[in-house]
Amino acid sequence: MKIHEYQSKEIFSRYAIPVTKEIVCYSADEVCAATEKLGLPVVVKAQVLTGGRGKAGGVKLARTLDAAREAANQILGMDIKGYTVEKVLVAQGVKFNSEFYVGLTIDRNTKSVILMASKEGGVEIEEVAKDNPDAILKFPIDPDLGMTPFFARKIAFALFDDFSLVKQAADLFQKLYKIFLETDASLVEINPLVLTDEGKLLALDGKMTFDDNALYRQPGIEALNEPTEDEKKEIAAHESGLTYIRLEGNIGCMVNGAGLAMASMDVIKHYGGNPANFLDIGGSSSPKKVIDAMNLLLSDKNVKVIMINIFGGITRCDDVARGLVSALDQMKVDIPIVIRLSGTNAEEGLKIIKDYNLPTVNSLSEAAQEAIRLVNLPN
Amino acid sequence: MSILVNKNTRLLVQGITGRDGSFHTSKMKEYGTNIVAGVSPGKGGQTVDGIPVFNTVEAAVKATGANTSIIFVPAPLAGDAIMEAGEAGVELVICISEGVPTLDMVKATAYLKKKGIKLIGANCPGLITPEEALVGILPGNIFKKGNIGLMSRSGTLTYLMVSLLTQADLGQSTCVGIGGDPVAGLYYQELLQMFQDDPETDAIVLIGEIGGEAEERAAQYIKEHVTKPVVAFIAGQSAPPGKRMGHAGAIISSGSGTAEEKIAAFEAVGVPVARLPIEIPQLIKKLLKIN
Numbered sequence: 001m002k003i004h005e006y007q008s009k010e011i012f013s014r015y016a017i018p019v020t021k022e023i024v025c026y027s028a029d030e031v032c033a034a035t036e037k038l039g040l041p042v043v044v045k046a047q048v049l050t051g052g053r054g055k056a057g058g059v060k061l062a063r064t065l066d067a068a069r070e071a072a073n074q075i076l077g078m079d080i081k082g083y084t085v086e087k088v089l090v091a092q093g094v095k096f097n098s099e100f101y102v103g104l105t106i107d108r109n110t111k112s113v114i115l116m117a118s119k120e121g122g123v124e125i126e127e128v129a130k131d132n133p134d135a136i137l138k139f140p141i142d143p144d145l146g147m148t149p150f151f152a153r154k155i156a157f158a159l160f161d162d163f164s165l166v167k168q169a170a171d172l173f174q175k176l177y178k179i180f181l182e183t184d185a186s187l188v189e190i191n192p193l194v195l196t197d198e199g200k201l202l203a204l205d206g207k208m209t210f211d212d213n214a215l216y217r218q219p220g221i222e223a224l225n226e227p228t229e230d231e232k233k234e235i236a237a238h239e240s241g242l243t244y245i246r247l248e249g250n251i252g253c254m255v256n257g258a259g260l261a262m263a264s265m266d267v268i269k270h271y272g273g274n275p276a277n278f279l280d281i282g283g284s285s286s287p288k289k290v291i292d293a294m295n296l297l298l299s300d301k302n303v304k305v306i307m308i309n310i311f312g313g314i315t316r317c318d319d320v321a322r323g324l325v326s327a328l329d330q331m332k333v334d335i336p337i338v339i340r341l342s343g344t345n346a347e348e349g350l351k352i353i354k355d356y357n358l359p360t361v362n363s364l365s366e367a368a369q370e371a372i373r374l375v376n377l378p379n
Numbered sequence: 380m381s382i383l384v385n386k387n388t389r390l391l392v393q394g395i396t397g398r399d400g401s402f403h404t405s406k407m408k409e410y411g412t413n414i415v416a417g418v419s420p421g422k423g424g425q426t427v428d429g430i431p432v433f434n435t436v437e438a439a440v441k442a443t444g445a446n447t448s449i450i451f452v453p454a455p456l457a458g459d460a461i462m463e464a465g466e467a468g469v470e471l472v473i474c475i476s477e478g479v480p481t482l483d484m485v486k487a488t489a490y491l492k493k494k495g496i497k498l499i500g501a502n503c504p505g506l507i508t509p510e511e512a513l514v515g516i517l518p519g520n521i522f523k524k525g526n527i528g529l530m531s532r533s534g535t536l537t538y539l540m541v542s543l544l545t546q547a548d549l550g551q552s553t554c555v556g557i558g559g560d561p562v563a564g565l566y567y568q569e570l571l572q573m574f575q576d577d578p579e580t581d582a583i584v585l586i587g588e589i590g591g592e593a594e595e596r597a598a599q600y601i602k603e604h605v606t607k608p609v610v611a612f613i614a615g616q617s618a619p620p621g622k623r624m625g626h627a628g629a630i631i632s633s634g635s636g637t638a639e640e641k642i643a644a645f646e647a648v649g650v651p652v653a654r655l656p657i658e659i660p661q662l663i664k665k666l667l668k669i670n
């Protein structure tokens with residue numbers, strides 16, 4: 001789960017990490033009022049749950065009140081990668097002489113939280129990662145020890161010579177690690193962390209994402225969630241035990257298991273078709289799940305054919321078949337369905353399907369090719 | 380031989396009285412796995428399927444000599460269950476539970492590593508040595524004893540691959556589902572080495588998926604340490620960037636972790652990559668020179 005920059009910085013503030021003085025605004029009038037309160041210059045920043053705001057023109061410096069209003073008018077309502085900007089952050093302009101990068105995330109390889117830091121902070125950090133990976137220092141944190149003072153100092157000494165800055169940075173790293181653990185984060189990032197003309201380290205920007213598996217014990221974080229329309233559909237699906245992601249194609253897929261669902265999409269693509277979605281109905285499926293899944297597939301008007309690929313493990317093929325039959329009894333389905341069942345209780349499942357006069361196929365390749373053939377039939 | 384589990388496995392089931400735990404206990408027992416104990420706090424003294432239930436893993440290990448534990452407890456309790464198994468001193472822990480918080484896994488994997496105990500999962504289907512021991516939720520009837528070692532980040536895709544292998548008369552030494560979470564126990568490198576050292580394994584199938592860079596590391600490891608033939612498949616060749624496909628691990632982030640890059644990494648070290656699952660048996664037969 002992602003949150004906005006201003007929300008991340010509110011969390012930073014709670015842990016006494018210095019951030020810019022700033023106010024969230026929803027209209028140009030509010031931006032003007034905020035500017036008067038904070039004093040010029042200000043930076044007006046789009047608050048959207050995606051990266052690349054700066055390059056999209058969603059961040060503007062304003063040296064006059066009129067410029068602040070103009071920036072607000074330009075940014076509010078702007079589209080950034082499919083997200084409409086509904087609020088902006090007005091932040092006090094800060095004079096600084098250098099920019100750093102600090103980020104904490106999970107490192108799959110060392111199986112620990114890792115702190116990454118660089119003297120080359122700023123918008124081009126991804127370029128730095130690609131072109132000069134050595135400029136990004138990486139410190140895996142021993143989960144038993146945590147971010148001890150000596151470890152935090154060690155990282156800080158790698159970035160700064162001045163001992164007063166080392167002390168500030170070490171303190172910051174300890175706080176960031178504490179935030180990471182206490183909020184079940186999957187990313188905590190400050191880019192840039194700036195050294196102000198007054199010799200202070202300050203978070204000019206902030207970004208946090210969270211572990212979805214841990215939201216059940218983070219009610220305060222979950223309350224910040226702002227799902228998009230597509231995400232709302234995905235969340236509703238998740239609540240009925242389904243994982244659904246809408247795509248652009250016309251072959252609706254219903255599969256059990258994420259890997260098999262991806263492989264099914266791959267096979268459809270391989271034969272020249274286009275999957276309309278990723279839909280994993282998960283393990284231990286009940287007939288009700290299949291009905292929910294059918295409803296979800298049929299709610300997408302692009303879907304011209306449904307391909308069902310089940311390999312029973314925990315999922316029992318007869319449950320899927322029964323669910324499908326009762327779904328077809330309850331709803332009007334006027335598009336063709338291609339069914340492939342295999343694994344646990346496949347024979348019983350296939351019999352149910354056959355008794356209902358629905359055709360079945362024997363392999364994934366066959367299913368994909370048949371679905372594509374049906375999509376391409378003239379109406 | 381085979382790897383990790385066999386006839387000598389003495390299995391303990393944590394969460395044996397739960398819905399999934401009791402169902403799969405009976406399936407594993409039916410397959411012939413030697414299940415010696417179950418654990419369910421507060422239910423010590425009961426039996427499930429004739430298997431004695433204990434309150435703690437420590438008591439179960441002491442009474443039955445269990446050397447392997449499989450975990451079916453709800454995700455919020457799974458990290459703790461892994462550490463309980465580790466503290467009691469089994470040799471191998473398999474965690475089936477799905478949706479375990481990542482930081483719980485960071486803590487649990489570190490603890491087991493310190494104790495020198497192997498972990499598989501979480502969020503995995505478990506593993507099987509055909510005709511010896513099924514430790515997990517895999518459908519036993521699709522497997523056949525043989526000389527192909529298999530490891531996979533996905534559950535049902537593994538079943539599809541195995542059934543294709545079995546249909547092609549390519550039996551399996553051991554098949555391991557390593558799970559799709561960002562932080563998990565044994566991964567490709569460790570398993571590649573085990574299969575490399577196992578005299579009953581002649582070829583290895585590696586089933587990966589998009590996200591992370593574990594496949595790239597595996598390719599490098601194969602180049603340096605594995606002399607047996609390896610073939611691979613990567614799921615998610617058609618996935619759009621930045622979408623989470625059900626596994627937390629399957630996230631494509633800024634130019635790394637795509638199927639294309641993973642396929643290139645394997646092919647660069649001479650590991651053939653099937654574009655369709657159905658090509659896997661042919662690739663193996665070619666490498667093993669079987670007609």
